[in-house]
Amino acid sequence: MFLRSANLIITSSVLGFLAVVAVACRFLSKRKRKARITIDDYLLLLALTLTLGICFCTIVGAAKYRFGNHEIYIESGPLAGWPEAWLLLEYGKIFYALQLLHATAMPVIKASLMIFLRRIFFTSRTFEFAFWIITIYVFLWWLTTFWMSVFQCWPISSNWGTTPAQMGDCIPNYMTWYAWAALLNVLSDVAIVVIPIPLVLRLQMPMRRKLAGVIVVATAILVVVAGIGRTVGYFTYDHDSLDFSYVFYDFLVWTSIEPCLGIIGCCLPTMGHLADHLNFGNFYSWLRISLSQLSLRHSSRDAGASADVDTSASANQSVWYELTVERSAASETKGSIANATNSQRLSQTE
Numbered sequence: 056m057f058l059r060s061a062n063l064i065i066t067s068s069v070l071g072f073l074a075v076v077a078v079a080c081r082f083l084s085k086r087k088r089k090a091r092i093t094i095d096d097y098l099l100l101l102a103l104t105l106t107l108g109i110c111f112c113t114i115v116g117a118a119k120y121r122f123g124n125h126e127i128y129i130e131s132g133p134l135a136g137w138p139e140a141w142l143l144l145e146y147g148k149i150f151y152a153l154q155l156l157h158a159t160a161m162p163v164i165k166a167s168l169m170i171f172l173r174r175i176f177f178t179s180r181t182f183e184f185a186f187w188i189i190t191i192y193v194f195l196w197w198l199t200t201f202w203m204s205v206f207q208c209w210p211i212s213s214n215w216g217t218t219p220a221q222m223g224d225c226i227p228n229y230m231t232w233y234a235w236a237a238l239l240n241v242l243s244d245v246a247i248v249v250i251p252i253p254l255v256l257r258l259q260m261p262m263r264r265k266l267a268g269v270i271v272v273a274t275a276i277l278v279v280v281a282g283i284g285r286t287v288g289y290f291t292y293d294h295d296s297l298d299f300s301y302v303f304y305d306f307l308v309w310t311s312i313e314p315c316l317g318i319i320g321c322c323l324p325t326m327g328h329l330a331d332h333l334n335f336g337n338f339y340s341w342l343r344i345s346l347s348q349l350s351l352r353h354s355s356r357d358a359g360a361s362a363d364v365d366t367s368a369s370a371n372q373s374v375w376y377e378l379t380v381e382r383s384a385a386s387e388t389k390g391s392i393a394n395a396t397n398s399q400r401l402s403q404t405e
Contacts, residue, residue, distance in 0.1 A: 059123030147215025234289030
């Protein structure tokens, strides 16, 4: 197993699994609180399906078709120096699928997060305005990127052509176009991270809790980093190289990382109530008892020793739960009433 291929397989497998766990915890938390499933939850399920498709394509490509490693070239004949046909055929199909899946997965993830945040800041005119601006921006980005991906070459089968004659007519410098599309995608990520922060800071709650809320919102910065990595992969792509699977390595690895981190980031704010039901103190006590018993079996010197068991059960409070809003005194101004309403809404949301 080549090192680069192994890295693609491990990255896609681990992050795909963590994304599934995060979504499962989100729904388990809702079940514990008997909360209804809302549209942002359904959108996240759709995003998870698309993201797992990305991970699956990456794993198959790395395991069977040398993703991340050098091509095998034809040694003689009129196509000497051209990659083997069987590799180009499968590589082209998988790469084409990855482009379509990613172009759809990221807007769906953003839509889920924006709807979640809108439910919290529903009284803020500033956020309402920002919500519609970002929503329209993301929709136009998806519309342009998705259909450009579908028809980047004509006929469509040219995307997995195995000879220069089968490549068909493609958009000139289409990889450069994708690089700029990736950059525009990062800009919307930054906006989604930055806009809620001043709104959280204006809520009527202790500064410690405000900062906790900002930290949770700022976890989405990981998605921005992944998006930047993917954008750099596009801009540094060698357009003249025929070693396709090798030069696309950076693009491939970040294409798996970005949506997985996006899903995990969407689920983090909803896990506070679930943490309340997990008694980590009891688990710690059980672990110490087990280790003590194991030590007694293998050491006669410690036969009379007893384990010092910590029986305190400390609940693991999540960062988002720190945002529970204290009821504030009634205010006479309209702005204070709006802030109080936002605070109460935040404590009831995921």
